[in-house]
Amino acid sequence: MNRLILILPLVGFLALSGLLYSGIGKDPSVLPSALIDRPAPDFAVPELLEPTRTVGKADWLGKPYLLNVWASWCGACQIEHQVITDIAQSGVVPVYGLNWKDERSEALRWLDHFGNPYAAIAHDPENEVGIDFGVYGAPETFLIDAQGHVRFKHVGPLTEKILNEQIIPILNEVGGG
Amino acid sequence: MKRLILIIMLGLVALPTAAVELIEFDSPEQEQRFRELATELRCLVCQNQSLADSDAGLAKDLRDEVLRLMREGLSDEEIKTYLAARYGDFVLYRPPVKPATWALWFGPFVLLLIAVAALLYTIRRRSTAEELVADPDQKELDRRIEEEQP
Numbered sequence A: 001m002n003r004l005i006l007i008l009p010l011v012g013f014l015a016l017s018g019l020l021y022s023g024i025g026k027d028p029s030v031l032p033s034a035l036i037d038r039p040a041p042d043f044a045v046p047e048l049l050e051p052t053r054t055v056g057k058a059d060w061l062g063k064p065y066l067l068n069v070w071a072s073w074c075g076a077c078q079i080e081h082q083v084i085t086d087i088a089q090s091g092v093v094p095v096y097g098l099n100w101k102d103e104r105s106e107a108l109r110w111l112d113h114f115g116n117p118y119a120a121i122a123h124d125p126e127n128e129v130g131i132d133f134g135v136y137g138a139p140e141t142f143l144i145d146a147q148g149h150v151r152f153k154h155v156g157p158l159t160e161k162i163l164n165e166q167i168i169p170i171l172n173e174v175g176g177g
Numbered sequence B: 001m002k003r004l005i006l007i008i009m010l011g012l013v014a015l016p017t018a019a020v021e022l023i024e025f026d027s028p029e030q031e032q033r034f035r036e037l038a039t040e041l042r043c044l045v046c047q048n049q050s051l052a053d054s055d056a057g058l059a060k061d062l063r064d065e066v067l068r069l070m071r072e073g074l075s076d077e078e079i080k081t082y083l084a085a086r087y088g089d090f091v092l093y094r095p096p097v098k099p100a101t102w103a104l105w106f107g108p109f110v111l112l113l114i115a116v117a118a119l120l121y122t123i124r125r126r127s128t129a130e131e132l133v134a135d136p137d138q139k140e141l142d143r144r145i146e147e148e149q150p
Helices: A004-025 A073-089 A102-112 A129-135 A159-174 B002-013 B028-040 B058-072 B074-085 B099-133 B136-150
Strands: A045-046 A054-056 A065-070 A095-100 A121-124 A139-143 A150-155
Touching: A045 A121, A054 A121, A065 A073, A065 A102, A065 A129, A073 A159, A095 A102, A095 A129, A102 A121, A102 B074, A129 B058, A129 B074, A139 A159, A150 A159, B028 B074, B058 B074
Parallel strands: A065 A095, A095 A121
Antiparallel strands: A045 A054, A065 A139, A139 A150
């Protein structure tokens, strides 16, 4: 009994070490989404390229898709642009854009310069859709299933690794693609 | 005259530089409520600042949203629930008590209990040890008895 108590500090130390070790490499600025497995917020806003047309959740139901939050002022959006373009061209999953807190003219210039990979782009200059989605920075990418439920959210530039290791498995699970 | 100019200039330096922009409040009570609520909510971009302190664009949007909801007649609790449903509990400086946050809320008290228990144990052991020190033979005897007992 006495010996057991002697090793208690060691056990405590190891437990604390384990806890701290599990935090290494985690980015504290990446927050989990409160929307996972819940219905995506409903929205209908002007399309960026054709402002007379509204686009929104109702138009995109029936098939899983990625909703990519981007802006022309967002440097990291340029980093992920090639990955977004590759996904859109491969046809693995449709990619829609949410142009967030951005000027229309700036956004159009950005698309002219880098290319437009999106099937359609919802324009949200006043952060109305963004707040409902809990967007706190760009880029962010949501995976929404055919029933309109949010299944996955990635904060920061999308990479091929995240596509292959996290998005594709969920797509297979929800029967999309 | 020079002194007056100096006083005015010093006064300019001391102008408050808080991040709250000019907002037209309907009443002083509303302003008070808004300021209290904004300090209870966390800015998500600059995570160690409240919505009241932060100059980030998103913090401004969220302040506007809080004000809009207040004008719609929502209670403080409803506004917090509204934001937490979108941004998660992280947006609240005081996270709700639920299984995922038990360690956060009760962990310190558990650690305190363990520490007090360890302290009591050590004190009791020391006092018995001191009693026994008077008679080294008795101490040795006790030790052997204790070792024999499983």
